[in-house]
Amino acid sequence: MKKITKQTYLKWYEDMLLWRKFEDKLAAVYIQQKVRGFLHLYNGQEAVLAGALHAMELGKDRMITAYRNHVQPIGMGVDPRRVMAELYGKATGTSHGLGGSMHIFSKEKRFHGGHGIVGGQIPLGAGMAFGDKYNNSDAVTLCYFGDGAARQGSLHESFNLAMLWNLPVVFICENNGYAMGTSVARTANHEDIWKLGLGYEMPSEPCDGMDPVAVAKAMDKAISRARKGGGPTFLEMKTYRYRGHSMSDAQKYRTKDEVEEYKKIDPITQVLDVIKSKKYATQKQIDEIDARVKALVKECEQFAEDSPFPEKELMYDAVYEQKDYPFIPHKL
Amino acid sequence: MRTIQFREAIAEAMSEEMRKDERIYLMGEEVAEYNGAYKASKGMLDEFGEKRVIDTPIAELGFAGVAVGSTMTGCRPIVEYMTFNFCLVGIDQIINNAAKIRQMSGGQFPCPIVFRGPTASAGQLAATHSQAFENWFANTPGLKVIVPSNPYDAKGLLKAAIRDDDPVIFMESEQMYGDKGEVPEEEYVLPIGVAEIKREGKDVTIVSFGKIIKEAYKAADELTEEGISCEIIDLRTVRPLDQKTILDSVKKTNRLVILEEAWPFGNISTEITYQVQSQAFDYLDAPVEKINTADTPAPYSPTLLAEWLPNKDDVIKAVKKVLYK
Ligand SMILES: Cc1ncc(C[n+]2csc(CCOP(=O)(O)OP(=O)(O)O)c2C)c(N)n1
Ligand SMILES: [Mg+2]
Numbered sequence: 001m002k003k004i005t006k007q008t009y010l011k012w013y014e015d016m017l018l019w020r021k022f023e024d025k026l027a028a029v030y031i032q033q034k035v036r037g038f039l040h041l042y043n044g045q046e047a048v049l050a051g052a053l054h055a056m057e058l059g060k061d062r063m064i065t066a067y068r069n070h071v072q073p074i075g076m077g078v079d080p081r082r083v084m085a086e087l088y089g090k091a092t093g094t095s096h097g098l099g100g101s102m103h104i105f106s107k108e109k110r111f112h113g114g115h116g117i118v119g120g121q122i123p124l125g126a127g128m129a130f131g132d133k134y135n136n137s138d139a140v141t142l143c144y145f146g147d148g149a150a151r152q153g154s155l156h157e158s159f160n161l162a163m164l165w166n167l168p169v170v171f172i173c174e175n176n177g178y179a180m181g182t183s184v185a186r187t188a189n190h191e192d193i194w195k196l197g198l199g200y201e202m203p204s205e206p207c208d209g210m211d212p213v214a215v216a217k218a219m220d221k222a223i224s225r226a227r228k229g230g231g232p233t234f235l236e237m238k239t240y241r242y243r244g245h246s247m248s249d250a251q252k253y254r255t256k257d258e259v260e261e262y263k264k265i266d267p268i269t270q271v272l273d274v275i276k277s278k279k280y281a282t283q284k285q286i287d288e289i290d291a292r293v294k295a296l297v298k299e300c301e302q303f304a305e306d307s308p309f310p311e312k313e314l315m316y317d318a319v320y321e322q323k324d325y326p327f328i329p330h331k332l
Numbered sequence: 333m334r335t336i337q338f339r340e341a342i343a344e345a346m347s348e349e350m351r352k353d354e355r356i357y358l359m360g361e362e363v364a365e366y367n368g369a370y371k372a373s374k375g376m377l378d379e380f381g382e383k384r385v386i387d388t389p390i391a392e393l394g395f396a397g398v399a400v401g402s403t404m405t406g407c408r409p410i411v412e413y414m415t416f417n418f419c420l421v422g423i424d425q426i427i428n429n430a431a432k433i434r435q436m437s438g439g440q441f442p443c444p445i446v447f448r449g450p451t452a453s454a455g456q457l458a459a460t461h462s463q464a465f466e467n468w469f470a471n472t473p474g475l476k477v478i479v480p481s482n483p484y485d486a487k488g489l490l491k492a493a494i495r496d497d498d499p500v501i502f503m504e505s506e507q508m509y510g511d512k513g514e515v516p517e518e519e520y521v522l523p524i525g526v527a528e529i530k531r532e533g534k535d536v537t538i539v540s541f542g543k544i545i546k547e548a549y550k551a552a553d554e555l556t557e558e559g560i561s562c563e564i565i566d567l568r569t570v571r572p573l574d575q576k577t578i579l580d581s582v583k584k585t586n587r588l589v590i591l592e593e594a595w596p597f598g599n600i601s602t603e604i605t606y607q608v609q610s611q612a613f614d615y616l617d618a619p620v621e622k623i624n625t626a627d628t629p630a631p632y633s634p635t636l637l638a639e640w641l642p643n644k645d646d647v648i649k650a651v652k653k654v655l656y657k
Contacts, residue, residue, distance in 0.1 A: 089633030100632030
């Protein structure tokens, strides 16, 4: 694995802070109704992404996830301004305003969405791995889904196919404790989601998803295995989401104390503590990072605000590759 | 009369029927402890307990199939989908099992089940969360399909659906749950397969159903000011289709506009258009107009979504077109 150095910690801190503040900004503009639809935020789960990015080969490896998907593409190198613009439904967005909050995509950065149907992306992740293997590439696919999605049949069919065909894929369940208002304990007779892989003899293990170091190590092992032809791995990342499921969630299914407990092991705080105790940065340098992040988030908002809405034609042009597809006429 | 919300009408219909019939249970994601994703089963867990109001994991194929299977042993399930978009994960259980078990078993296994939940768009939820499958289900022999547009109809028709011995698809809308309407305290049941003339008129017939009918009301209000009188028919049930109510109205007004939030190819409007031209051709003074969504997946962007959806202005234009105005 790439060494975890001072630079790694500083990058983790800046990245995770950006993701956190980016999501906070979205929550704020959502209340102002500048962003509409559903809005699912990643706050609390950042270490799962930070650790994975450390182990991935960016530019080669692929990622796919569910609808809690604003910051993953940013981590993979997509311009955050374009992600913000997508949420505003603007022409400069990653899908030119067609996809919105739940559907961020970047072919260039190998971020494959952004999927709103729970569990729907699991077979797609296996399929991306199938394609890379078919094309003799040694790229690895990271396929993310939630604890709720782990109960979909699509998981089982995909696990079996991935093992049967020895596909270069890492399945990652982000167990944040809840699927909307349903705790993991209420969705099965067991709580160890990672064990679902065992029935398929897939290497499977749990991991502390609040700690980027633990995540990086587990991901590195899994990615290396896949890259060397060793097939799939299933990792259950134990993590937590601080905010409600989406913006309309009274959160009666959990206590404030529970949320506070997790904030004590907040991934950003954990990383900052190391930076401070190992003197990886002075307070001044930390303040500079904070200021940079703040400025960038502001810039994202401004960019989204200033961007135009898409042209009407886009609605049609985006549907088919065929340029002159004969759509049924609409509106008199 | 008292006024209640659409969601309360749904909860009342289910609760009243469940009080009378032990065989009925409610199953779905977040229906119990959360009181329903849209609070359409509020209070039901408290009243009926977890044996009969059952939270499921996110496993639409599994729980739909379990519910269908249980009908073969005498249960009468109500399955809630958080939205009908998600039923696609297990639509096999509806189309291949619920709709066919009675026929394939030569009548031995009737399938008294209700699948209910929101249909169609509900704001900027983008392509996978804004779909209307009324016509998919209505195309399937073995199913009945109900799409109410107000609390009164919703309650009376849901009670009928629960009592019905055949599988019923019952489609609501996130955007209607908060709508208020008069619903009597006394018990009533409405017949499946019967449309209702919501407004009488003489110049043109507008047929619609579900939440989009509100655009027809708005259009009719504006048109009244211009001296154009619209008759508005709410289908309420799309399978079986109440052809008589439509035909009688068209024979009176001689003009027909159909408003349906669905993709335009092969939808409910298409079927109505066919029926009317074949059975009332000589009464028509203008070609039938149908108003649907654009022929594309739903876009997220607010400006595109507004373009994609049918609205009252589209209805006004269509009415004027069939009136040659
Ligand atoms: C097939 C399907 N069923 C239901 C939903 C509604 N829904 C959206 S998110 C969600 C909860 C998913 O929880 P989890 O997989 O744990 O992911 P998390 O939100 O915690 O990231 C549900 C039920 C959906 N989008 N798709
Ligand atoms: Mg979850």
